[in-house]
Amino acid sequence: MKYQSEPLRDALAAEYALGTLQGSARRRFERSLKDDPELRRLVTDWQSRLAPLDALAAPVQPPARVWNAILDRIRLASGHRVSPARRGLWGNLAFWRGAAIVSAMAAIVLAVSLSTITPTKRPQEMMVVVMSDERSTPGMTVSWPMQPKGEAKIRIRVMGHETMTPDQAWELWMVPGGDQKPVSLGLINTDVEQELTVPRKLMPAMNEAWGLAMSVEPAGGSPTGLPTGRIMFKGQCVKL
Amino acid sequence: MADNDAITELMARCALRDQRAFAELYRQTSAKLYGVAIRILRRQDWAEEVLQESFVNIWNHIADYSTSRSAPMTWMTAIVRNRALDWLRRPNLERGDEDYDLLVEALPDDAPGPETLLGNSRDARALADCLKQLSGNQRQTIMLAYAHGLSHGELASHLKEPLGTVKTWIRRGLDRLRGCMDGKVN
Numbered sequence: 072m073k074y075q076s077e078p079l080r081d082a083l084a085a086e087y088a089l090g091t092l093q094g095s096a097r098r099r100f101e102r103s104l105k106d107d108p109e110l111r112r113l114v115t116d117w118q119s120r121l122a123p124l125d126a127l128a129a130p131v132q133p134p135a136r137v138w139n140a141i142l143d144r145i146r147l148a149s150g151h152r153v154s155p156a157r158r159g160l161w162g163n164l165a166f167w168r169g170a171a172i173v174s175a176m177a178a179i180v181l182a183v184s185l186s187t188i189t190p191t192k193r194p195q196e197m198m199v200v201v202m203s204d205e206r207s208t209p210g211m212t213v214s215w216p217m218q219p220k221g222e223a224k225i226r227i228r229v230m231g232h233e234t235m236t237p238d239q240a241w242e243l244w245m246v247p248g249g250d251q252k253p254v255s256l257g258l259i260n261t262d263v264e265q266e267l268t269v270p271r272k273l274m275p276a277m278n279e280a281w282g283l284a285m286s287v288e289p290a291g292g293s294p295t296g297l298p299t300g301r302i303m304f305k306g307q308c309v310k311l
Numbered sequence: 312m313a314d315n316d317a318i319t320e321l322m323a324r325c326a327l328r329d330q331r332a333f334a335e336l337y338r339q340t341s342a343k344l345y346g347v348a349i350r351i352l353r354r355q356d357w358a359e360e361v362l363q364e365s366f367v368n369i370w371n372h373i374a375d376y377s378t379s380r381s382a383p384m385t386w387m388t389a390i391v392r393n394r395a396l397d398w399l400r401r402p403n404l405e406r407g408d409e410d411y412d413l414l415v416e417a418l419p420d421d422a423p424g425p426e427t428l429l430g431n432s433r434d435a436r437a438l439a440d441c442l443k444q445l446s447g448n449q450r451q452t453i454m455l456a457y458a459h460g461l462s463h464g465e466l467a468s469h470l471k472e473p474l475g476t477v478k479t480w481i482r483r484g485l486d487r488l489r490g491c492m493d494g495k496v497n
Contacts, residue, residue, distance in 0.1 A: 085485040088389075089453065090351075090396050090460040097400070115381045115389075120492050122385040123435035124457045128350045130342035137345075137359050138337060141366045145330070310328065 081113050088117035200283045202306035210304040213283055223274050227265040232303070235261060242288045243267065244298060248281030258292050282307040318383040325373045333370060340384065344391045351395040351460040361398055365391045396460045441491035449484030452477055
């Protein structure tokens with residue numbers, strides 16, 4: 072049942088947020104929230120209006136068993152653990168500061184927009200990296216299917232960059248995290264859409280990587296096998 | 312209470328499946344959210360279940376947050392509230408041996424105004440000001456309903472008032488609240 076009149080919609084949203092909408096009316100209302108973003112907005116507006124009342128609930132420490140139970144349930148769900156980056160330049164959290172929030176929030180937006188596209192076949196698990204500069208402005212995005220059939224290709228999209236000179240090249244690096252050194256994925260150019268083939272044996276490491284970085288190297292790439300030039304863009308990997 | 316910006320950053324890291332960030336998020340917010348669950352369910356064992364389910368839900372649906380327009384604590388609290396309210400409406404639920412009483416007596420007309428209870432933020436003061444403009448009955452039923460997740464019928468029963476009267480207090484009270492608070496935004 073679609074609620075048509077605006078005052079009725081808002082009154083129901085209010086009572087839903089308050090908690091007095093109950094039983095079958097509440098379930099009906101919840102079902103209609105799924106396809107009605109405007110109605111969801113009415114609800115969140117009411118939740119925000121009433122939120123200061125939460126201050127009336129005195130905090131109470133929950134028993135430790137609650138946290139243990141939560142941990143058990145989320146570990147069961149995903150075998151994927153993020154390696155905590157602690158030491159070394161590349162694992163240093165300061166290196167990622169700025170990029171972290173941008174990558175995460177942008178990837179969340181991407182995840183939401185991707186999830187609204189109805190897949191015609193079973194959706195693949197994708198890794199997405201939104202890479203941004205020192206000022207946290209996104210400059211490029213990289214994505215790849217985590218279990219590719221055939222060749223392992225990563226898709227690159229360049230959104231904006233400084234002017235490059237012919238004696239400069241862009242090199243893309245996979246940053247595993249922790250103490251491990253970055254691994255070169257090869258040279259890319261400034262084209263808006265590109266694909267880079269990655270050796271299949273690198274895919275497991277790619278799928279566990281902390282993030283990606285792109286450095287400005289001399290033409291032909293880094294002479295040392297590690298980044299020598301300035302890191303222009305970097306971002307953290309987000310699994311979708 | 313934890314700062315909203317700090318919580319947003321923790322939630323962003325949770326989206327990256329950073330379990331350390333999730334542990335920190337739990338550390339900073341669980342006491343508050345457990346308090347919310349206890350106030351609605353009034354039983355510790357039920358509140359523990361609801362808290363656990365809510366945090367698993369938060370971990371699994373962290374991506375939904377970016378589309379919400381509320382503060383992160385409001386979003387998390389709404390998850391706990393909804394889970395607790397759903398719990399109360401389960402068929403065959405056995406009530407009667409609650410650990411906590413309703414706070415019916417805590418909000419008589421001459422009690423200190425809500426502004427002393429809600430806090431100092433701009434949103435809290437706006438709500439407190441607008442609550443003051445409601446009639447005592449409207450204010451009391453709304454605050455009781457929110458704090459304890461009471462239905463119209465339960466409110467009527469505890470306040471010993473007719474069902475229709477309680478419904479009207481709530482409906483008119485919410486109407487006036489919205490009018491008042493929207494006025495404050497502009």
